[in-house]
Amino acid sequence: MSGQLSIRWAERSINRSMNSIMGNEESVDYVVAIDTDSIYVEMEDLVKAVNPKNPVEFIDKACVQKFEPLLAEAYGDLFTHMNAHENRMEMSREVIADKAVWTGKKHYIVNVHNNEGVQYAQPKVKIKGLEAVKSSTPRIVRDKFMKAYEIILRGTEDDLQKFVADFYDEFIKLPVQDVSFPRGVSDIAKWEDSVTMYKSGCPIHVRGSLVFNSMLQKHGLEDSMDVIKNGTKIKFCYLEVPNTAMSNVIAFPQFLPKEMQLESSVDYKTQFEKTFKKPLAIIADAVDWNLEKTATLEAFFE
Numbered sequence: 001m002s003g004q005l006s007i008r009w010a011e012r013s014i015n016r017s018m019n020s021i022m023g024n025e026e027s028v029d030y031v032v033a034i035d036t037d038s039i040y041v042e043m044e045d046l047v048k049a050v051n052p053k054n055p056v057e058f059i060d061k062a063c064v065q066k067f068e069p070l071l072a073e074a075y076g077d078l079f080t081h082m083n084a085h086e087n088r089m090e091m092s093r094e095v096i097a098d099k100a101v102w103t104g105k106k107h108y109i110v111n112v113h114n115n116e117g118v119q120y121a122q123p124k125v126k127i128k129g130l131e132a133v134k135s136s137t138p139r140i141v142r143d144k145f146m147k148a149y150e151i152i153l154r155g156t157e158d159d160l161q162k163f164v165a166d167f168y169d170e171f172i173k174l175p176v177q178d179v180s181f182p183r184g185v186s187d188i189a190k191w192e193d194s195v196t197m198y199k200s201g202c203p204i205h206v207r208g209s210l211v212f213n214s215m216l217q218k219h220g221l222e223d224s225m226d227v228i229k230n231g232t233k234i235k236f237c238y239l240e241v242p243n244t245a246m247s248n249v250i251a252f253p254q255f256l257p258k259e260m261q262l263e264s265s266v267d268y269k270t271q272f273e274k275t276f277k278k279p280l281a282i283i284a285d286a287v288d289w290n291l292e293k294t295a296t297l298e299a300f301f302e
Contacts, residue, residue: 007034007039009078011031014067017066017067017070064093068091068092094116095114095115097110097112101153104129108128108129109125123154125146127146127149136182136183137279138179138181138275140178140179148163151163152289160291164276164291176263179271180235181236183236185251197211205234205251221257232253235253237266237271243262
């Protein structure tokens with residue numbers, strides 16, 4: 001409750017100040033988003049009104065000279081209002097950005113020009129809560145997400161569509177271990193079944209692990225490779241069916257043994273959809289972009 005009050009106090013103070021500076025007859029909400037300990041303020045109207053030569057430097061100066069002292073004063077008022085023991089509240093400016101895309105709470109990308117007073121020669125992308133920063137995403141895909149986010153913030157829809165198409169051509173030629181999902185395994189015994197191999201509702205990476213253990217036994221590889229057990233770091237991928245494992249998923253510790261004859265059954269299309277295209281579409285949809293070119297009536301007459 002105290003945390004919510006504190007951040008909303010900052011929101012109210014900034015909105016009051018901005019409306020006063022802009023001379024608005026009707027109140028405008030300049031705080032476009034709130035996080036646990038952050039507010040995101042739209043400065044476009046102020047920049048247009050002042051028309052500075054360098055907008056980033058102007059916002060930096062305005063924050064230091066106007067808005068940070070304003071927030072300090074506001075929290076002094078809150079301290080008095082709450083009859084608190086000690087005023088520990090302090091807010092300072094973090095990033096200055098010209099573009100940002102939110103897909104949900106704590107899920108966003110921001111094109112940052114200045115971070116806590118450090119001016120970048122070239123803008124940097126700040127990411128929160130998206131696949132590019134998740135360890136459960138294959139490394140090569142994480143790297144491609146970074147480039148895709150840069151295109152969304154700085155490029156065009158055509159640029160993004162070409163990037164996705166080019167990456168797919170590269171993706172389907174990669175080794176299976178490079179495109180598979182990394183995971184940790186637990187509760188194998190809980191989901192194992194002596195008749196059906198795995199119980200209903202078994203998590204997909206555990207199911208793939210049980211299939212792998214079964215295939216080790218089938219091909220007599222127990223002496224040359226360890227079975228997957230609790231604590232094993234694995235990767236898993238989707239398979240086209242039918243295949244020798246009679247499964248649409250397989251997991252493996254480091255690499256997929258050739259003796260299992262499953263490399264040709266790896267479902268690269270589904271892997272691409274699951275690891276890259278579907279998560280990226282969430283960001284693209286937020287800016288009303290398509291990841292593939294769509295046929296239009298206008299294009300029919302070109």
